[in-house]
Amino acid sequence: MNAMDSLILRTATRFLLPLLLIFSLFVLLRGHDEPGGGFIAGLVAAVAFSLYLFAFDASGTRRLMWMDPRPMLGWGLFIATLSGLPALFQGKAFFTALWWPVHVPGIGSVTLSTPLVFDIGVYMVVIGSVMAIVLALAEAEE
Incomplete structure (x- = not known):
């Protein structure tokens, strides 16, 4: 039995994917003032997409991602x-x-900063590079 046939993995992925993506956004936004930021948040998001890839397939993961990894x-x-x-x-x-x-x-005072913009860029670079590699390996195997 491979991972594609695992009902437990598919079900767990459906619950974990949104939680991991929300957590990655939390780390991204929290990290510009505290430890964390774009790099670790990008890794968490890449793990979420990789989990989906293991549970389902590469084409489904590409559809799930809002942008192709290389342009990202x-x-x-x-x-x-x-x-x-x-x-x-x-x-x-x-x-x-x-x-x-x-x-x-409705929210109050919010501080926008260039470190946050930098972290968003790093976030996208990390997701794009990790997912380009993982998807290329998965598609080569299929």
């Missing part, structure tokens, strides 16, 4: 690099961290 890697690198530009416009060194307080109705 490129866009993540672009976003991470882009996060360094606001500092240049303020006459500071590239990648100097900047914060902007924003008032959101």
